[in-house]
Amino acid sequence: MSECDLTLVLSKKGIRPTQQRIAVYEYLLSHPEHPSADTIYRALVEKYPVFSRTTIYNSLNTLVEAGLVRQVNICAEEQHFDATTSDHGHFLCSKCGKIYDFEVDSVSLNMFCPSGFEKTQGDVFFIGVCPDCKTFTK
Amino acid sequence: MSECDLTLVLSKKGIRPTQQRIAVYEYLLSHPEHPSADTIYRALVEKYPVFSRTTIYNSLNTLVEAGLVRQVNICAEEQHFDATTSDHGHFLCSKCGKIYDFEVDSVSLNMFCPSGFEKTQGDVFFIGVCPDCKTFTK
DNA sequence: GTTCCTGCAAAAGCTTTGCAGAAGA
DNA sequence: TCTTCTGCAAAGCTTTTGCAGGAAC
Numbered sequence: 001m002s003e004c005d006l007t008l009v010l011s012k013k014g015i016r017p018t019q020q021r022i023a024v025y026e027y028l029l030s031h032p033e034h035p036s037a038d039t040i041y042r043a044l045v046e047k048y049p050v051f052s053r054t055t056i057y058n059s060l061n062t063l064v065e066a067g068l069v070r071q072v073n074i075c076a077e078e079q080h081f082d083a084t085t086s087d088h089g090h091f092l093c094s095k096c097g098k099i100y101d102f103e104v105d106s107v108s109l110n111m112f113c114p115s116g117f118e119k120t121q122g123d124v125f126f127i128g129v130c131p132d133c134k135t136f137t138k
Numbered sequence: 139m140s141e142c143d144l145t146l147v148l149s150k151k152g153i154r155p156t157q158q159r160i161a162v163y164e165y166l167l168s169h170p171e172h173p174s175a176d177t178i179y180r181a182l183v184e185k186y187p188v189f190s191r192t193t194i195y196n197s198l199n200t201l202v203e204a205g206l207v208r209q210v211n212i213c214a215e216e217q218h219f220d221a222t223t224s225d226h227g228h229f230l231c232s233k234c235g236k237i238y239d240f241e242v243d244s245v246s247l248n249m250f251c252p253s254g255f256e257k258t259q260g261d262v263f264f265i266g267v268c269p270d271c272k273t274f275t276k
Numbered sequence: 277g278t279t280c281c282t283g284c285a286a287a288a289g290c291t292t293t294g295c296a297g298a299a300g301a
Numbered sequence: 302t303c304t305t306c307t308g309c310a311a312a313g314c315t316t317t318t319g320c321a322g323g324a325a326c
Contacts, residue, residue: 091252108249108250113264116269117268118267121266122262122263122264123262123263124250124260125260126260127259128257131254131255
């Protein structure tokens with residue numbers, strides 16, 4: 001997606017398309033590995049030396065409120081963020097700490113939702129060992 | 139479950155059944171609403187005035203490591219804990235903040251797990267509005 | 277020109293660490 | 302007795318807040 005498109009996306013959501021917000025959103029779109037706030041900060045500070053942690057948090061909150069970004073609450077230590085806002089699953093490897101995405105059939109997922117509850121977001125997650133780590137420990 | 143039984147459960151896991159650990163575990167078993175560390179602390183301090191936050195964290199970590207308790211990473215602000223260690227689902231109400239448990243068929247859940255990944259724990263969670271809050275806003 | 281955003285510094289809140297004394301085996 | 306656990310105080314870390322200057326419209 002070009003920077004111009006991102007500007008348009010943010011504008012449509014009623015939020016000002018500042019350079020910082022575009023940078024954060026662009027980073028999330030191009031890094032689907034669910035970076036933490038700190039990871040985003042470190043990466044962006046290299047590219048744009050004037051960039052504060054506060055701005056990362058501000059931008060992330062704004063993007064989450066606008067529905068463009070999701071918080072992934074799989075890890076207790078830090079918050080992780082994800083620009084994929086459709087329902088999908090996560091796999092946290094307890095050895096290497098990586099978070100993997102996988103596709104989830106929305107219809108099947110919705111079948112789990114108890115009746116009477118109005119769902120706005122759904123997620124499946126597993127904790128275990130990823131194929132890479134399984135190979136190394138063998 | 140009697141206190142004696144709890145002592146046995148902890149002993150079997152190879153951890154010392156101290157009064158504090160038993161109290162924490164007992165609290166979690168009798169409060170299935172996924173209390174946070176702080177909630178547990180406040181409740182237990184009333185019952186046993188000498189009880190430090192450190193001990194809560196120590197005990198919780200020990201119980202989690204022993205596999206008797208699960209961390210529920212649905213909420214970003216605080217950690218929540220759950221003595222139900224079988225696979226099940228959680229529903230977080232975005233209005234009242236309550237976390238609801240619901241049953242999940244393990245076999246169906248496992249079908250979501252991508253091949254090559256070795257799952258040790260599974261969870262489905264939804265965010266939305268619970269029946270109570272839906273009623274009030276109508 | 278007005279409104280909203282950024283970014284520094286400082287604070288806040290949850291959790292962990294170090295260590296001396298106490299409890300459990 | 303020896304090991305392990307508790308609990309106080311202090312530190313550590315991520316995240317939030319207050320506010321002045323700056324960018325966007």
